[in-house]
Amino acid sequence: MNYLEALSRRYSVKKFNPEITIPQETLLNILESGKLAASSLGLQPYKILIIESKEMKEKLIPAFYNPSQISTCSHLIVIVSKKVIEENYIHGYFNHISEVRDVPLENLNLFKKSINQHITQKTQDEIFNWAEKQSYIVLANLMYAAAIENIDTCPMEGFRPDLIEEILDIDTEKEKVTVTLALGYRSEEDQFQHMKKVRKPNEKLFKFM
Numbered sequence: 001m002n003y004l005e006a007l008s009r010r011y012s013v014k015k016f017n018p019e020i021t022i023p024q025e026t027l028l029n030i031l032e033s034g035k036l037a038a039s040s041l042g043l044q045p046y047k048i049l050i051i052e053s054k055e056m057k058e059k060l061i062p063a064f065y066n067p068s069q070i071s072t073c074s075h076l077i078v079i080v081s082k083k084v085i086e087e088n089y090i091h092g093y094f095n096h097i098s099e100v101r102d103v104p105l106e107n108l109n110l111f112k113k114s115i116n117q118h119i120t121q122k123t124q125d126e127i128f129n130w131a132e133k134q135s136y137i138v139l140a141n142l143m144y145a146a147a148i149e150n151i152d153t154c155p156m157e158g159f160r161p162d163l164i165e166e167i168l169d170i171d172t173e174k175e176k177v178t179v180t181l182a183l184g185y186r187s188e189e190d191q192f193q194h195m196k197k198v199r200k201p202n203e204k205l206f207k208f209m
Helices: 003-009 024-035 054-063 068-072 087-101 105-120 124-148 161-167
Strands: 046-051 075-082 152-156 175-184
Touching: 003 124, 024 046, 024 124, 046 054, 046 124, 054 068, 054 161, 068 175, 075 124, 087 105, 124 152, 124 175, 161 175
Parallel strands: none
Antiparallel strands: 046 075, 075 175, 152 175
């Protein structure tokens, strides 16, 4: 299956088959695509939580306005965006660059200074808005990789973030739930899989200039 076929087959699943679990190797491939997502300044201002236990998924069901996907999916991904970029976070980032690329820390000082200036000039709301945009790039990568792996998905924003944050013990002073993604295998009972995909025609969507 090529990528256009995979994306044409993809739709937002309303009900998964709860009897089938995604193989670990396949799941790790999908997560790796999220890890490799483009990220402004390379800072990756988010974290990715993978909910796989039945007990934890059941705890999260009341947080969703449409619980069908949560109660039937193989795995639930919760993307959490940073609300603040702390000095030690940036310091850790540059230590990691130094280690991975085998570059002395002092050689990175100009880059580090420019990032510090960029971050300190932003308000907390601006930082969170920026971090959320980065999180949605991750979401797109995950959905694309899942489609290639023949894994079904449903991205969801219809939830109570405060309840999810309480259940998952998220530090709301520093971070916030942005979006979730259910993964699994579509149920034969989900009639949406038989509907034709509706998208704008090319002449209304694309403009060559």
